[in-house]
Amino acid sequence: MLFLVLLSAISLAHASIIPQIVPVYAPQPYKFGYSIKDQNSQQFRQEAGNGAGGVIGNYGFTDDRGIARQVNYVADDAGFRAQVLTNEPGTANQNPAAVQIISNAPYAGEVPVGPALVVQQPIRPAVVVQQPVIGFRGGYGHGL
Numbered sequence: 001m002l003f004l005v006l007l008s009a010i011s012l013a014h015a016s017i018i019p020q021i022v023p024v025y026a027p028q029p030y031k032f033g034y035s036i037k038d039q040n041s042q043q044f045r046q047e048a049g050n051g052a053g054g055v056i057g058n059y060g061f062t063d064d065r066g067i068a069r070q071v072n073y074v075a076d077d078a079g080f081r082a083q084v085l086t087n088e089p090g091t092a093n094q095n096p097a098a099v100q101i102i103s104n105a106p107y108a109g110e111v112p113v114g115p116a117l118v119v120q121q122p123i124r125p126a127v128v129v130q131q132p133v134i135g136f137r138g139g140y141g142h143g144l
Contacts, residue, residue, distance in 0.1 A: 027049070027051045030048065031047070032046070041063050041064055043059075053076060054074075058071060059071055067089075068086065069086040070086070071084050082099045084099060084101045085102050086105065087104050089106070
């Protein structure tokens with residue numbers, strides 16, 4: 001009897017040492033998006049990945065006051081690049097880091113005249129990398 005108990009304990013210990021086989025799936029192209037619009041506002045997002053590490057997309061909103069923002073972005077082996085289209089008060093045309101901000105907001109103290117920016121067609125970046133990405137490069141100290 002003691003022999004069976006000992007044999008069972010050894011079998012259980014041995015079974016926990018055997019490595020488990022976990023399937024690894026290759027990246028696949030994908031595409032998703034949504035758009036929500038009600039009587040006061042609108043939100044949207046679209047993104048597509050090429051299966052080799054490149055991603056393009058955009059997202060944005062328009063609120064009940066006509067304030068709008070649309071962010072178009074590309075992420076690939078050259079890094080993350082974004083373009084922000086907005087009419088948000090207090091913004092100005094500027095290009096911090098790898099982001100381009102295009103604003104048609106009035107300067108501080110001015111009163112807006114005319115219709116607010118309404119984004120109808122998303123701008124689609126033309127850069128899509130067809131090579132796999134190995135790690136991340138640059139940006140925020142993540143030099144992996």
